[in-house]
Amino acid sequence: MIKVIELKRTVTDSNDRDAETLRRELRDRDIFLINLMSAPGSGKTTLLSRTITDLMGRAKIGVMEADIASDVDAIKIRSLGAESIQVHTDGMCHMDAGMTRDGLAGLGDQLQIVFLENIGNLICPAEFDTGAHKNVMILSVPEGDDKPLKYPLMFQKCDALIITKTDATPYFDFDLALATERALALNPAIKVFPVSAKTGEGMPAWEGWLLDEWEKQKHA
Amino acid sequence: MHELGIVKHVIKTLHEVADENNVRRIGSVTLEVGEVSGVVLDQLVDCWNYFREKDDLVKGAPLFVERVPAVTYCTACEKEYGTVAHGKTCPHCGSTETYLLRGNEFSIKQIEAEVNEGS
Numbered sequence: 001m002i003k004v005i006e007l008k009r010t011v012t013d014s015n016d017r018d019a020e021t022l023r024r025e026l027r028d029r030d031i032f033l034i035n036l037m038s039a040p041g042s043g044k045t046t047l048l049s050r051t052i053t054d055l056m057g058r059a060k061i062g063v064m065e066a067d068i069a070s071d072v073d074a075i076k077i078r079s080l081g082a083e084s085i086q087v088h089t090d091g092m093c094h095m096d097a098g099m100t101r102d103g104l105a106g107l108g109d110q111l112q113i114v115f116l117e118n119i120g121n122l123i124c125p126a127e128f129d130t131g132a133h134k135n136v137m138i139l140s141v142p143e144g145d146d147k148p149l150k151y152p153l154m155f156q157k158c159d160a161l162i163i164t165k166t167d168a169t170p171y172f173d174f175d176l177a178l179a180t181e182r183a184l185a186l187n188p189a190i191k192v193f194p195v196s197a198k199t200g201e202g203m204p205a206w207e208g209w210l211l212d213e214w215e216k217q218k219h220a
Numbered sequence: 221m222h223e224l225g226i227v228k229h230v231i232k233t234l235h236e237v238a239d240e241n242n243v244r245r246i247g248s249v250t251l252e253v254g255e256v257s258g259v260v261l262d263q264l265v266d267c268w269n270y271f272r273e274k275d276d277l278v279k280g281a282p283l284f285v286e287r288v289p290a291v292t293y294c295t296a297c298e299k300e301y302g303t304v305a306h307g308k309t310c311p312h313c314g315s316t317e318t319y320l321l322r323g324n325e326f327s328i329k330q331i332e333a334e335v336n337e338g339s
Contacts, residue, residue, distance in 0.1 A: 001335050005241055010327045011226055011251075014233045092225050123258065124222045153258075185316070 015128055019097035022131030026104075032113045032214045033100075035132035037154065039147075040120030042140040043164040043197060045073045048115055050197040052082045054207055055113075059214070062111040064103045066095045066119050073117065083108050094124040097131045113214060122151040134159045134213055141165040141172050145179035148186055155183050159213075160191040162206055167196040223263040226326075227271050231278060233328060238277055246278045247332035254323040255290040256303055290323020 010016075026033050038044050045065075052061050062083040065073040074086035087103040089095065095103075095118050107114065116132060118125040137158040139147050142165060148155045155161065161183050163176065180192050191209060195202035234246060253259055268283040290303035296315035303323055308316050 001337070002247060003333060003335055004330055005237065005243070005333050006330045007237060007328045009233060009237070010325070011229050011233065012326075014236060015229055093222050094225060096225070096229070124225070127222075127258075128225070 012128060015096050015098070018101070019129035019131040022097050022101050023133060026131065027133070027217060027220070029109075030218065031104075031111060032134075032217050033104075033116060033130075033132045034113065034210070035095075035116045035118055035125075035130045035135045036138065037118045037122070037125045037135065037158070038120060038138035038140075039122050039143060042120070042138045042143060044117050044120070044138055045076055046197045047138060047162065047164055047195070048077065048117065049080055050200070050203060051207060051210070052077070052080050054203060055211075056081070058211070060110055060112045062107045062114045064100070064107065064114060064116045066099075066103070066117060068092075068119065083111060089119060093119055093121050094128045095119065095130050096128045100130045100132075113210070122147070122154045126151075126154040126157045133217055136160045136162065138162045138164050139179065141168050141174045144172075145175045145182065148179065148182035152186050155186045155190065158187070158190060160193060160206075160209060163192065163194040164197060166194045166201060167199050222258075223260060223267045226259065226264065227267040230268075230328060231271060231275055234331065235277060237328075237331065238333070241333065242336045243277075243331075243333040244336050245276075245334040246281050247334060248282050248284060249278070249331050250284040250286060250329045252286050252288055252325055252327050252329045254288045254325040256320070256323045257326045259326060261285055286329065288323055288325055291321045292318050293321045294318045 036044055048063060063077045064085050064087055066087045066089055068089055068091060071086040074084045077084035085103060085106045100116060116130055135158045137154055139161060176194055183190055183192060193202060193206040195206055265283055272278045272281055291300050292303040293300050294310035294315055295317045297310060297313040299312045301311050303320060308318055310318055
């Protein structure tokens with residue numbers, strides 16, 4: 001018998017449910033998962049390296065590096081004494097909840113804060129819920145203050161925006177106030193942290209927010 | 221490539237639907253895709269045509285796409301306008317206090333299915 005079945009189901013429906021389940025499970029296991037997204041070359045690994053070093057002794061941090069190929073990032077993170085695992089997406093432009101779950105299984109069980117370093121891309125990762133508790137994006141000064149206009153969904157989905165490489169501001173026409181205004185126009189709740197992972201400027205504000213949010217989850 | 225991942229998600233959802241509805245084989249799939257959903261239709265269909273041959277449930281099933289035009293609403297003058305032509309700025313009054321009404325959907329609207337006897 002042939003029949004027509006009306007569905008009206010969004011394409012990301014099954015992923016959304018997997019993500020919700022993963023988020024709950026991680027909370028029960030006291031793991032705080034941060035999905036870190038940005039364009040390639042924005043300084044994700046440098047920011048993470050600095051954050052890991054600064055928070056050493058306060059939280060057990062792990063990193064899941066998602067890339068299409070290579071393991072240079074995972075090696076860099078491991079050299080700092082944090083746990084890391086390299087996930088290859090086989091050409092896919094984003095991580096979804098299922099892939100995140102598989103990747104987490106390869107990390108130790110004693111971790112408290114885990115960063116998922118998503119594929120360098122401002123478009124696709126915004127559309128797929130990974131199961132993370134917080135979504136954080138990076139915009140670096142050399143990329144330009146017009147990026148909120150070009151990639152609105154990413155700015156709408158994130159809880160925090162870290163503006164990196166502020167030490168390079170003298171060499172670029174990057175207007176920090178304008179970038180902040182454009183991000184807030186898309187997402188009035190987004191927290192903006194201008195930082196330089198190189199000089200350390202602004203790092204305490206970002207790290208303070210991270211630790212506060214982690215605390216909130218522990219008591220939720 | 222974005223469309224590759226999307227097709228994998230569509231096929232996963234179709235398997236769930238098939239289990240729930242006792243479906244043996246799917247004859248066709250109709251998607252509803254908004255004008256500003258960011259999906260490239262040609263690539264989507266190419267990926268579909270590749271993957272459907274690897275999956276018995278959807279083997280040979282054509283993919284139909286219904287486009288939903290994008291419409292934005294202006295909260296300042298309370299009028300609607302076409303998103304693609306004017307973006308975030310209202311062409312009637314110049315305000316940017318606007319939001320997208322529709323055009324970013326991406327859903328599986330319906331399927332034609334061969335259902336097992338007795339269901």
